[in-house]
Amino acid sequence: MLKLTPTAIYELVITVILACWFLATILCQFKETGVSWFIRYKIDLFNLIPLWTFFAPHPGKRDYHLLFRDKTDDSYTEWHEMDITEERTFWSWLWNPEKRDKKILSDVVQSLVSSIPSYREKTGNLNLLMFSTPYIIVLHAVSHYKKHTENCYRQFMLAESAGYQKETTPSLILLSVFHQI
Amino acid sequence: MILFNNISQIVLIILSVGLLISTLEYLKKVQIFSTKGLLSWNVMQLKWTKENQSPLLKPFFKLFSVPGLAMLFLIRCLLITGLLFFPLQSTVGWVLISLLGLSLLLASLVTHYGSDGSDQMSMLIIITLILCNMPALASNKLRDIGLWFIALQACLSYAVAGIAKLVSAEWRSGTAIKDVFSTKTYGSKKATLFLQKYPAANLFLCWNVIIMETIFPLCLFLPWPFALIFLVWGFIFHFFTAVIMGLNAFFWAFMATYPAIYFVNHQISWNLF
Structure with a gap:
């Protein structure tokens, strides 16, 4: 059985945070969705959710x-x-x-x-x-x-x-x- | 003492080089934050005056002047230098990286315009290393989870960039790179002339980037010699984007993720093969 030591609790909390961060990153790659808009403009105060679509689909040509x-x-x-x-x-x-x-x-x-x-x-x-x-x-x-x-x-x-x-x-x-x- | 057999430490050292360059670049251009500059706080604070945002941020507002930010960048340089002498897993090393992370978060409030994917990748790595290396609480398993997170984010970034290019007619037809290289912002005269002289190179380069970026996550699963092909490709790709496009910070931010990819590849390979 899992023993709830401070280390185990901390490990669980950080793992959940990282999992949520990764999930939010995936969701935010779809620019036009409501979820993406909500995360980007209401939650992501420090610009921590990246948009990884570098130079695509429309590259800066000007x-x-x-x-x-x-x-x-x-x-x-x-x-x-x-x-x-x-x-x-x-x-x-x-x-x-x-x-x-x-x-x-x-x-x-x-x-x-x-x-x-x-x-x-x-x-x-x-x-x-x-x-x-x-x-x-x-x-x-x-x-x-x-x-x-x-x-x-x-x-x-x-x-x-x-x-x-x-x-x-x-x-x-x-x-x-x-x-x- | 710094140990180079510690993957998290290697990630941090590579990233530190890029962060030091990037911070010195900001110091050189610190006037963009002056009252007359493009990122003057007089204007940038408009972004934070909505509803419930300002009370939390008010204490930091004095910082976003030229002297305040110059001091912040100088302190950041000292923190990065200090990290060369104190291992990430030591208490001093963790305090230094935490202060570094704090300085990045603070500056991000005023650099909303002008920051790019390399800044986000750097921030992502630093915060992960802070969370997963907290003295007394972080276990070896959590450090491994942190490396997994960095490797997965790196692979996601390549795959998303590749898929976004795949659905773009400009990339598929082979005109995108020529068009980008022909701008003064991200291009170069020599590269433009080269691509005008050899039009077939346009198509080759566009499809090379589309295919390699899209299938990049395979480097997590393939046997190491095959996975290495992707990392060598990535090294060459980022080196040339730095040389031709001036995207120097991307090189260091993304190279910093490669030790994490190496780590995950070896963990998966040992289980699969």
Whole structure:
């Protein structure tokens, strides 16, 4: 008969925890289900349940670009691009700090893009998108970037290009309204 | 003293290399957490202002400034270095890895955007090692269960990635890798030119990844010389994704799971064959 020593109880508890974690990981590989949504957004506070579908089913084929321009009085400045999509160096296989900026922007843009249809469906326009976290992240970063004058209005543009495939022209994802910064 | 015949310890040492690099990378880019940065806490805290979440997290909010996070990353570097000198199963080693796990959990609150599968695999391994090596309570059987969990998660990750590619028309038609490599984010000019010059390589590479990832869990059951083929493939795969795509952290996070796969393979093989 199993003796309920502290070691045996601890072993049982941890085994159950690991089994639940593994089961939750399997369930969360199916993105669109209610269970997956519940675990991801209601339980998984620390992002401990991974999604293992790397680069599939739709691999990221585009580079994202974040551009902005200012309006002062009645004139507009040129569009400026935030330096995010830098080319990697020889040592990037070992040391690649630049990947974080790219991944953040890529995550934020993907989050924005994926939420656009639901905003359109619910309200018929994209006005409420301005209150979403990804939009605010982009606006916040753009607002503080190379700000030359006080109280100017800034508009940002999210665009995508196909990197080294030069034959493909860049395209617009989102054009914001002018925000006072 | 560190013993290299302890599988959990080897898992931790390989992972530590990747974690140290990743932490130093965050230190270099710590300005992304400044009030003007992409991950400014002024904005990121919006994620945690819902209903019942904030009271629990409030004590940590001061930490998510540039000085706070720089300190956290520096402490993490020291903890990782300390783990080279104290075995996982010693009390000091367990305290060090627990603090390391805590620092990873705390940082995950602010790095919701920008973290990737390697960060999740690292976190998963660290938490498993903490739970399964608690002094006085953890048994050898529990340490084995921890290694099983790490090996199963690794195999699940490959299999899911493979199946997701198998159902994708872009992967089956052999265009996916060319398209990914042609981006400046995850690609390289040389790789793009190579794949333009040799189009057959696209199809070969796509199907190579689909097949090997999908059947990767077989490495748990096959006799070791055959299982080793999968691990060698995985090593080459992760090395080239680091070189071509710049995914350096994936290499260390996934290599750290291979000793656990070796362990499970040998446990199963001894029973099967």
